[in-house]
Amino acid sequence: MALAAALVLALLGPAPGAVALTGVAPLPGPVVRRFDPPAEPWFAGHRGVDLLGTVGEVVAAAAAGEITFAGKVAGKGVVTVSHGELRTTYEPVSALVAVGAHVHAGEPIATLQAGHSCPGQACLHWGLKRADEYLDPLSLLGERHVRLLPASAAGIVSDTVAQRGSAISSGAVPGLLSVPAQGELGSPFGMRLHPIFNEWRMHEGQDISAPCGAGITAAADGVVKSVGYDESGGNRLVLSHGQVGAKALLTHYLHAEGYIVKAGDKVLRGQKLGTVGSTGWSTGCHLHFSVSLNGVFVDPKGFW
Ligand SMILES: [Zn+2]
Numbered sequence: 001m002a003l004a005a006a007l008v009l010a011l012l013g014p015a016p017g018a019v020a021l022t023g024v025a026p027l028p029g030p031v032v033r034r035f036d037p038p039a040e041p042w043f044a045g046h047r048g049v050d051l052l053g054t055v056g057e058v059v060a061a062a063a064a065g066e067i068t069f070a071g072k073v074a075g076k077g078v079v080t081v082s083h084g085e086l087r088t089t090y091e092p093v094s095a096l097v098a099v100g101a102h103v104h105a106g107e108p109i110a111t112l113q114a115g116h117s118c119p120g121q122a123c124l125h126w127g128l129k130r131a132d133e134y135l136d137p138l139s140l141l142g143e144r145h146v147r148l149l150p151a152s153a154a155g156i157v158s159d160t161v162a163q164r165g166s167a168i169s170s171g172a173v174p175g176l177l178s179v180p181a182q183g184e185l186g187s188p189f190g191m192r193l194h195p196i197f198n199e200w201r202m203h204e205g206q207d208i209s210a211p212c213g214a215g216i217t218a219a220a221d222g223v224v225k226s227v228g229y230d231e232s233g234g235n236r237l238v239l240s241h242g243q244v245g246a247k248a249l250l251t252h253y254l255h256a257e258g259y260i261v262k263a264g265d266k267v268l269r270g271q272k273l274g275t276v277g278s279t280g281w282s283t284g285c286h287l288h289f290s291v292s293l294n295g296v297f298v299d300p301k302g303f304w
């Protein structure tokens with residue numbers, strides 16, 4: 001009887017340790033060490049998850065919140081973000097933000113440093129706490145799981161480090177930008193046979209197929225740098241997002257029907273800028289989205 005009552009309670013109540021907040025992974029992963037809380041507080045265990053990365057890689061806030069700690073603990077750099085009753089911690093890192101700053105989910109807060117035990121160059125120890133209770137940070141990710149990997153998979157570890165190292169040298173910051181229109185991804189960044197000129201040309205952005213009139217939204221907080229028309233890009237808008245890794249980050253939106261913001265306007269991530277169109281050299285309704293760092297076009301997919 002007592003067991004039946006306990007079962008009913010278990011079915012009615014939230015799962016123990018359930019977390020209402022959903023967030024994003026601070027690094028793309030993979031996870032190289034899982035959450036393994038000790039049975040008693042004084043036992044050894046692993047009070048967070050370790051995500052494989054590379055030294056200098058940007059670490060993002062897992063969810064919107066306020067920075068409540070950014071400093072050293074026992075010689076290691078630690079950043080804490082408070083999200084109401086929950087807190088996330090990130091270490092070992094070098095902070096990019098100060099205490100009191102408000103951050104969005106996915107906003108860069110630190111760069112990864114070496115020092116945590118790791119099968120590769122550097123691992124982020126990511127923690128989640130409610131008061132003094134340690135929770136599994138992966139519970140914040142809902143359906144968006146990061147890849148899990150046994151630490152012994154040395155080949156995958158070295159491949160990840162090599163790939164991410166080259167992504168970092170290109171300046172890409174995963175999670176920094178949102179996808180600016182809802183639709184299917186079309187022509188990717190890279191060389192392609194041009195659909196109008198029928199010759200191989202560099203395609204300096206990512207096309208997103210969407211109906212004319214669908215919304216175009218800002219990929220990140222920024223300021224409208226320019227709005228104009230040119231023969232190739234049609235109605236073109238450029239947003240400035242300040243400096244990322246000491247490089248000026250711009251996002252470019254082409255072929256729109258029109259825009260509802262003007263040069264100098266401040267915009268927030270996700271704010272509507274205008275509507276998808278087929279102006280300029282375009283064969284159908286779509287958004288051409290480009291990202292540049294110090295004027296060099298880079299693959300937008302590295303930033304999603
Ligand atoms: Zn750890």
Ligand SMILES: [Zn+2]
Pocket residue numbers: 187203205206207287288289
């Ligand atoms: Zn395009």
